[in-house]
Amino acid sequence: MTEMVRAAVQTGPRQIEMREFPRPKIGADDGLLRVEANGICGSDVEIYRGHLGSNPNPFIPGHEPMGIIEEVGERAAERWGVQVGDRVALEVIVPCRSCEDCLMGRYQACRFRKYGHGVTGIEVDPSLWGGFAEYLYLSPNTVMHKISRDLPVEVAAMYNPLGAGVRWAVDLGEVGLGDTLVVLGAGQRGISAVIAAKAAGASNVIVTGLETDAHKLAVAREFGADHTIVVDGEDGRDVVEAVQEITDGRMADVALDLTPMAAGPVTDALKSVRHGGRVVLAGLKGHREIPLVTDLIINRALTVKGAFGVDAAANKKAIELLESGRFPFEKLHTHTFGLEEVGLAIETLAGETDDRSALHVSVHPSA
Secondary structure, three states, X not given: OOOEEEEEEEEEOOEEEEEEEEOOOOOOOOEEEEEEEEEEOHHHHHHHHOOOOOOOOOEOOOOOEEEEEEEEOHHHHHHHOOOOOOEEEEOOEEOOOOOHHHHOOOHHHOOOOOEEOXXXXXXXXXXXOOOOEOEEEEOXXXXXXXXOOOOOHHHHOOHHHHHHHHHHHHHHOOOOOOOEEEEEOOOHHHHHHHHHHHHOOOOXXXXXXXXXXXXXXXXXXXXXXXXXXXXXXXXXXXXXXXXHHHOOOOOEEEEEEOOOOOOHHHHHHHHXXXXXXXXXXXXXXXXXXXXXXXXXXXXXXXXXXXXXXXOHHXXXXXXXXXXXXXXXXXHOEEEEEOHHHHHHHHHHHOOOOOOOOOOEEEEOOOO
């Protein structure tokens, strides 16, 4: 049995160090996950850069971990409904499960949660809270979902971005049969929103992106996007005018903003939907003050929702969609990196390297 566990630790902006930690001792109520893969998302990029996150202490990043149950206590196995050898995907939040919010199903709002995967400092025993590690500690309140071992690792690791697409477009945006959806942002979550919306019966899905996103927009079309709009460069189009033209003036039922750190798409989202339409805001702006014309919301009777993460219901639907084989999900995955390459993996997704083709990027500790 391995006595020490290797992990990538973030010690500051753009600073990743390889360290070793003692393998946790597992009791009746907890467990240990052998990490197969951890997906990377835009928030990882901003945390890596130091734009997001408030943990001043070193921590093991990686909040999209999935892998194989290596050890599990008797009571934990019964509570989670798992056994050694099962493949599971984890949620970021580790709620208390006892407060009013948790008992009412609002566990993402738990005020008493102390831990989270990919955000908790290494000073909190047993240190192995993030997915960029060979093994991850499964605390008694960890939220997990079983996922088929028949799926390729790269596809199974897409549970979180696809869950985001399901929750943000369908659960919050209420996209349904015959609806028109505008997705601002053509990354993995934007394409996941396309997939979720098409699975829910949307008839017209419009995706926006930059000139440098040409390959992403092509993949979006392959997964069902009906129209794509390039918003910059010589041939760039105004989003609102393009949506008006595509819909013959009817505008969209729902708009979803996924763009990081950008203010303009918020206004574009508000102006792209019809009277009484719905807008979901999911693109983090790093606490920047975003100009907001509230008269747009009032006079057009809009519903605006903030999208915080992915909940259990969306994860369950996403995993079922992955397991269905309905879509060629393997085409979304572009890059696999080893544990020593966490910094490079994040920079690749961010488009900071010579390779600008990244869509879904994952770190595989055994690679």
